[in-house]
Amino acid sequence: MEAxxxxxxxGEDRKVTVDTRTxxxxxxxxRLGVTAPKKGCDHGQCGSCTVLVDGRRVVSCLSLAVARDGAEVTTAAGLADADGPHPVQRAFVANDALQCGFCTPGQVCSAVGVLAEVKAGWPSAVTEGDAAPELTDAEVRERMSGNLCRCGAYPGIVAAIREVGA
Known part of the structure; x- marks a missing residue:
């Protein structure tokens, strides 16, 4: 069955006909030729396909397209604006938060989501007490734990996120 x-x-409306299992x-x-999100594990375990859907991070390999009809989908490629790269993208470059780059689009989208979650005061498993979360190394590591980097660029990733969140 198709829909x-x-x-x-x-930022661009895209109409597409998809099988309801897509x-x-x-x-x-x-179907749309948008290659920023990568297909890594295709099981929701690596995070390389992370995008922002209506501002919240989503592992796109586990989300049905028909369930997202009408949604705002932002990929790492869509984060930049007329002024240049998004602050998270700039911080990733400045902090050597990438090596091969395969996971980077998902890492960047997830980082943008993490910063929004912290700003909104959403606690994580390592947030202490009822206080608003602080962007500590432990907090960043916990929140980014669904995004894997086979190259091991984690120190730079954590530093980049903390830099933007400061």
Missing amino acids: DITLRVD TLLDALRD
């Missing part, structure tokens, strides 16, 4: 859906991808990741990559 016609509309996704607002990186994941958001496959709709983006295979």
Whole structure:
């Protein structure tokens, strides 16, 4: 069975017909040609396909495209604006938070989501007490734990996120 859906991808409305079993990741990559989110494990375990859906981070390989009909989908490619790269993207470069770059689009989208969560005061498993979360190394590591980097660029990733969140 197929369905016609509309996704607002990186600020542009995109209409597409998809099989109702198609994941958001496959709709983006295979049907719309949006290659920023990567297909790593295709099981929701690595985070390389992370995008922002209506401002919240989503592992797109586990989300059905039809369930996101009408949603605002932001990929790492859509974070930049007329002034240049997003602050998180600039911080990743400045802090050597990438090596091969395969996981970077998902890491960047997840980092933007993390910063929004902390700003909103959402606690994580390592947030102490009822206080608003502070962007400590432990807090960043916990919140980014769903995004894996096979190259081991974690120190730079944590530093980049803390720099932007400061």
